Each structure stands twice: as structure tokens, then as C-alpha cells.
Amino acid sequence: GxxxxxxxxxxxxxxxxxxxxxxxxxxxxxxxxxxxxVNEQNTAFDVVGGELIITDIAGTLSVPLTSIDTDTQLTDAEIAAFGYLKTAPDNQQLTLEAGNQLSLTNDGTPIDLTPFLDDQNASEVPYDNAASGLTATNTQAAIDKLAAAGFVDSDDQDASQVDYDNTTSGLTAANTQAAIDELAGAGFVDTDEQTVDEFLLGTG
Known part of the structure; x- marks a missing residue:
């Protein structure tokens, strides 16, 4: 080349x-x-005793920091002397107005609390129908379905509406009222109308 x-x-x-x-x-x-x-490569920086120590290939350089330290600690008396802190009571009041509006005294912009209110009703509460077999998916629908099916006690039932199991008794009645009537018709229900002269005594 x-x-x-x-x-x-x-x-x-x-x-x-x-x-x-x-x-x-x-x-x-x-x-x-x-x-x-051209060769001023700084290899270390450190703060020692209020001085910034800069180290390069030629040695160290110290820079005093005390002259630029502005972290002044004031006493309570010094702070009070400035007059910025006041001890007068704050008479502002928070008020909940109609329409869920929160207002502050002397503040012209109220805050609308509507998005933060918990005003759920039964139709907004989920219902798990896995165990019940109902098709309802919210609490309101589940209650309505139970009421329509007659599972909600209305406290107006009579004996004829109460099922009776006749398996062991031998009665033919299928509800409580019919069972009572059947027993009464067969003479199994004590009417308390018998007298002593109606009893037969064995002479042995």
C-alpha cells in the first residue's frame, strides 16, 4: 500500500x-x-471534613464546601420571628351538600363524591349458583326465583299443605290434614266422650 x-x-x-x-x-x-x-483523568471523589477531595494522576485537589453550606438549622423562636407561622384558628368547614357534593368554606369548587360511594343493591351483588342449581347470577334474581318457587315461607300454610309420609303408618293420607281426618274417622282419636258404664269388665 x-x-x-x-x-x-x-x-x-x-x-x-x-x-x-x-x-x-x-x-x-x-x-x-x-x-x-489532555491527561486530566479524575480517579476518585470524596468528601472529608467539609472538603471535596478530587484525585487524579497528579495527586489530590481539595475544595472547601463550608462556604456553600446552606443547611441552616433554625430554632423555634427564630422561625416564629419571621412571622410566617400563624396561631389563629382555621375556621374552614367541610360540608356534604345535596347530590354528594363535598364543599369547603370559601372554596368555590365542590368535590363530587358520587364515584366513591358504595350504593350497591342486591342486583349488583354477584351470586354463585354452582351448589343451588338456580340459574340466577345475582342476589336479587336468586331471591326472586326462590320466592316465585314457593321456597320463601309466607307463614300462611295450613295442615293440608304439609306433606305426610304414610309409609310406616299404613294410612292412605298424603298430607297432614288428611291423616288427622283419617285417624279421627277410624276412632283412633280420643274424643273424651266415653263414660264408665260404657266399659265392659271381665269377671275372670
């Missing part, structure tokens, strides 16, 4: 430079230490 040889040190930004010149300049940066402004 083409090589550039035997040319002087570059003086203009567009001048060419030999490899030897570039190598020498790089070596000078490394060996010159802190005396070369």
Missing part, C-alpha cells in the same frame, strides 16, 4: 501525520502526568 514517510509534524487540522508521530503523542499523554491538560 501507499505509505507516508519523512514528513514533518502536522500544524494544520487537515495535515497528515506519520505513525511515529501519533505513537509519540500518545506516549507523552501517559507519561506527562498532571502537567498535560
Amino acid at each position: 501507499i505509505r507516508i514517510e519523512n514528513i514533518g509534524a502536522p500544524v494544520d487540522i487537515n495535515d497528515a501525520a506519520t505513525k511515529a508521530y501519533v505513537d509519540t503523542e500518545i506516549a507523552d499523554v501517559v507519561t506527562s502526568g498532571g502537567s498535560d491538560p
Whole structure:
């Protein structure tokens, strides 16, 4: 390839430079230490005793910070002397107006609390119908379905509406009223109308 040889040190930004010149300049940066402004690599920063300590290849530099420390701690008396703190009572009041509007005394913009109110009704409460077999999916529908099916006690039933199991008694009645009537008709119900002379006594 083409090589550039035997040319002087570059003086203009567009001048060419030999490899030897570039190598020498790089070596000078490394060996010159802190005396070369090109080689000012800071290796550490620390704060010691109110001073910022900056360390580079040439050594350390201390910068006092006390002159710029503005963290002034005031006493209660000094704070009160400024007059910014007042001890007068705050007479503002919060008021809940119609329409769920929360207003503050002397504040012209009320806050609408409607989105934050819990005003659910039974139709908005989910109902799990997995165990009951009902088709309702909310509490209101479940209650309505039970009421329509007669499962809600209306407390107006009579004996004829109460089922009777006649398996062991031998009666033919299928409800409580019929069972009572059947027993009464067969003479099994004590009418308490018998007298002593109606009893037969065995003479043995």
C-alpha cells in the first residue's frame, strides 16, 4: 500500500501525520502526568471534613464546601420571628351538600363524591349458583326465583299443605290434614266422650 514517510509534524487540522508521530503523542499523554491538560483523568471523589477531595494522576485537589453550606438549622423562636407561622384558628368547614357534593368554606369548587360511594343493591351483588342449581347470577334474581318457587315461607300454610309420609303408618293420607281426618274417622282419636258404664269388665 501507499505509505507516508519523512514528513514533518502536522500544524494544520487537515495535515497528515506519520505513525511515529501519533505513537509519540500518545506516549507523552501517559507519561506527562498532571502537567498535560489532555491527561486530566479524575480517579476518585470524596468528601472529608467539609472538603471535596478530587484525585487524579497528579495527586489530590481539595475544595472547601463550608462556604456553600446552606443547611441552616433554625430554632423555634427564630422561625416564629419571621412571622410566617400563624396561631389563629382555621375556621374552614367541610360540608356534604345535596347530590354528594363535598364543599369547603370559601372554596368555590365542590368535590363530587358520587364515584366513591358504595350504593350497591342486591342486583349488583354477584351470586354463585354452582351448589343451588338456580340459574340466577345475582342476589336479587336468586331471591326472586326462590320466592316465585314457593321456597320463601309466607307463614300462611295450613295442615293440608304439609306433606305426610304414610309409609310406616299404613294410612292412605298424603298430607297432614288428611291423616288427622283419617285417624279421627277410624276412632283412633280420643274424643273424651266415653263414660264408665260404657266399659265392659271381665269377671275372670
